[in-house]
Amino acid sequence: MTGTMDQIxxxxxxxxxxxxxxxxxxxxxxxxxxxxxxGLFPALFALTTVFERKGLGxxxxxxxxxxxxxxxxxxxxxxxxxxxxxxxxxxxxxxxxVHFLAPVVLVVAxxxxxxxxxxxxxxxxxxxxxxxxxxxxxxxxxxxxxFMAGWSSRNKYSLLGAMRAVAQxxxxxxxLLMSSVAVVMITGSLSLTRIVEAQxxxxxxxxxxxxxxxxxxxxxxxxxxxxxxxxxxxxxxxxEGESELVAGYHTExxxxxxxxxxxxxxxxxxxxxxxxTTLFLGGWSAPFSWLGxxxxxxxxxxxxxxxxxxxxxxxxxxxxxxxxxxMNFAWKFVLPMTLLNLMVxxxxxxxxxxxxxxxxxxxxxVLAYVAMGRAGMHREHFGPRRYRYAE
Amino acid sequence: MSIAFxxxxxxxxxxxxxxxxxxxxxxxxxxxxxxxxxxALLFLELDAQFAGFAQILVYIGAVAILVVFAILLxxxxxxxxxxxxxxxxxxxxxxxxxxxxxxxxxxLQSAGGLPQGAVAAPTVTVLxxxxxxxxxxxxxxxxxxxxxxxxxxxxxIVAMHEKERQK
Numbered sequence: 001m002t003g004t005m006d007q008i009x010x011x012x013x014x015x016x017x018x019x020x021x022x023x024x025x026x027x028x029x030x031x032x033x034x035x036x037x038x039g040l041f042p043a044l045f046a047l048t049t050v051f052e053r054k055g056l057g058x059x060x061x062x063x064x065x066x067x068x069x070x071x072x073x074x075x076x077x078x079x080x081x082x083x084x085x086x087x088x089x090x091x092x093x094x095x096x097x098v099h100f101l102a103p104v105v106l107v108v109a110x111x112x113x114x115x116x117x118x119x120x121x122x123x124x125x126x127x128x129x130x131x132x133x134x135x136x137x138x139x140x141x142x143x144x145x146x147f148m149a150g151w152s153s154r155n156k157y158s159l160l161g162a163m164r165a166v167a168q169x170x171x172x173x174x175x176l177l178m179s180s181v182a183v184v185m186i187t188g189s190l191s192l193t194r195i196v197e198a199q200x201x202x203x204x205x206x207x208x209x210x211x212x213x214x215x216x217x218x219x220x221x222x223x224x225x226x227x228x229x230x231x232x233x234x235x236x237x238x239x240e241g242e243s244e245l246v247a248g249y250h251t252e253x254x255x256x257x258x259x260x261x262x263x264x265x266x267x268x269x270x271x272x273x274x275x276x277t278t279l280f281l282g283g284w285s286a287p288f289s290w291l292g293x294x295x296x297x298x299x300x301x302x303x304x305x306x307x308x309x310x311x312x313x314x315x316x317x318x319x320x321x322x323x324x325x326x327m328n329f330a331w332k333f334v335l336p337m338t339l340l341n342l343m344v345x346x347x348x349x350x351x352x353x354x355x356x357x358x359x360x361x362x363x364x365x366v367l368a369y370v371a372m373g374r375a376g377m378h379r380e381h382f383g384p385r386r387y388r389y390a391e
Numbered sequence: 392m393s394i395a396f397x398x399x400x401x402x403x404x405x406x407x408x409x410x411x412x413x414x415x416x417x418x419x420x421x422x423x424x425x426x427x428x429x430x431a432l433l434f435l436e437l438d439a440q441f442a443g444f445a446q447i448l449v450y451i452g453a454v455a456i457l458v459v460f461a462i463l464l465x466x467x468x469x470x471x472x473x474x475x476x477x478x479x480x481x482x483x484x485x486x487x488x489x490x491x492x493x494x495x496x497x498x499l500q501s502a503g504g505l506p507q508g509a510v511a512a513p514t515v516t517v518l519x520x521x522x523x524x525x526x527x528x529x530x531x532x533x534x535x536x537x538x539x540x541x542x543x544x545x546x547x548i549v550a551m552h553e554k555e556r557q558k
């Protein structure tokens with residue numbers, strides 16, 4: 001019974017395609033899986049917008065949307081109808097073709113990333129040998145669409161927002177990749193399925209998730225920081241800081257194109273959380289061995305939604321960074337730490353089983369963290385603030 | 392030669408031609424990206440996963456961005472009035488034809504060395520590429536790494552020098 005529930009979607013897929021002639025079954029399965037992904041994640045996005053607005057409202061001592069449907073649950077439907085019926089305004093001097101292509105390229109590139117994420121036991125669209133590489137290649141393609149949107153709008157706010165976004169995404173892509181490479185080094189594979197399987201083991205009922213190792217914990221923290229920056233979420237939301245740049249690179253978009261940008265942003269958040277879950281939080285594996293009877297896909301999506309909740313929590317709690325702080329943090333703190341983390345992961349691999357590696361690896365990481373924090377604070381001069389231009 | 396090959400080849404050629412012929416510099420850069428993507432697809436069509444994804448990651452994710460940044464930060468994206476075509480296009484045409492001839496000659500020469508008849512395509516995994524890179528080809532890899540580091544330090548020094556002079 002547990003096995004049936006675990007594989008329910010795979011079995012459903014096989015049952016549905018079973019009605020077709022044998023030659024069509026293979027393509028039909030792929031089309032069905034793609035349709036499910038293309039339908040499921042926007043639905044999750046709709047739910048998340050309500051969840052986020054309600055959660056932010058709670059954090060800011062408001063109630064949040066509660067007029068449409070029961071407790072505001074129909075709010076995304078209303079928003080969708082609104083954005084579909086709104087006029088699509090393209091600025092007169094905008095570059096028509098590029099302006100139109102930008103949101104399409106963004107959404108397509110973001111959707112591609114889901115193809116390699118294992119969402120449950122044997123539930124992955126494409127079983128790819130170089131899955132992680134594919135994911136990052138698709139993630140890198142979104143940067144250009146952001147640039148296209150900002151440049152084609154012929155608006156200084158759009159262009160500034162796009163330049164900020166691209167600079168930020170390039171800066172934080174390096175730590176994002178580097179923190180993931182540590183996982184690849186330990187697993188010895190770029191296949192995401194293999195990475196999850198390596199973590200799906202238990203000692204005394206506790207899982208072998210990579211977050212429970214010194215290098216894995218450090219890597220996960222770095223990954224989370226870089227992922228927040230990569231998805232332009234607060235506190236790294238300078239590219240669309242509404243108090244500075246109106247809305248950044250999508251200032252000149254309205255109607256459904258704006259909705260596409262919104263969708264792309266949230267889908268990027270889902271896919272990068274899904275990858276973080278896969279790399280460090282054990283993907284679809286259960287947190288305790290005695291909970292193994294709960295279907296694997298429930299675990300994957302619970303972890304995914306938990307990460308989304310943390311994203312929303314951070315957005316409601318932290319103030320926005322300044323541009324120089326953002327860049328200094330990426331290049332002077334996160335990048336050196338991820339490089340050190342690679343060394344520590346290699347050390348972990350070759351020290352062999354035993355308690356020594358726990359002590360040595362933790363000590364190196366903690367010492368480096370404290371030393372770099374001290375050195376960074378030493379250079380800052382805290383005191384009465386001096387205004388360079390306003391005095 | 393499958394139909395996919397012809398489609399991808401047409402896309403790549405169209406991107407390359409557009410990169411040369413379009414008037415707006417940013418449009419050229421974007422067209423060049425299309426050509427890069429076409430090349431990546433060609434690699435993937437040949438089952439070279441690593442080369443294809445690395446092509447996307449490096450060329451679309453970094454080189455294209457670098458190109459558009461350079462265009463925007465230097466002269467601005469406005470099209471110059473006197474056209475974008477170089478005056479000494481004849482010399483350019485000659486050099487391009489020479490390079491193409493050398494490449495074509497090299498490709499045609501190597502065709503003779505191929506095994507005759509139908510041979511099963513070798514399957515190369517990323518794992519094998521990685522192992523080869525750190526065992527047999529470790530020296531070239533290290534030299535490339537050294538070269539890139541030197542280039543990066545040089546770029547930083549050039550940028551720093553400007554800043555010092557301004558003070």
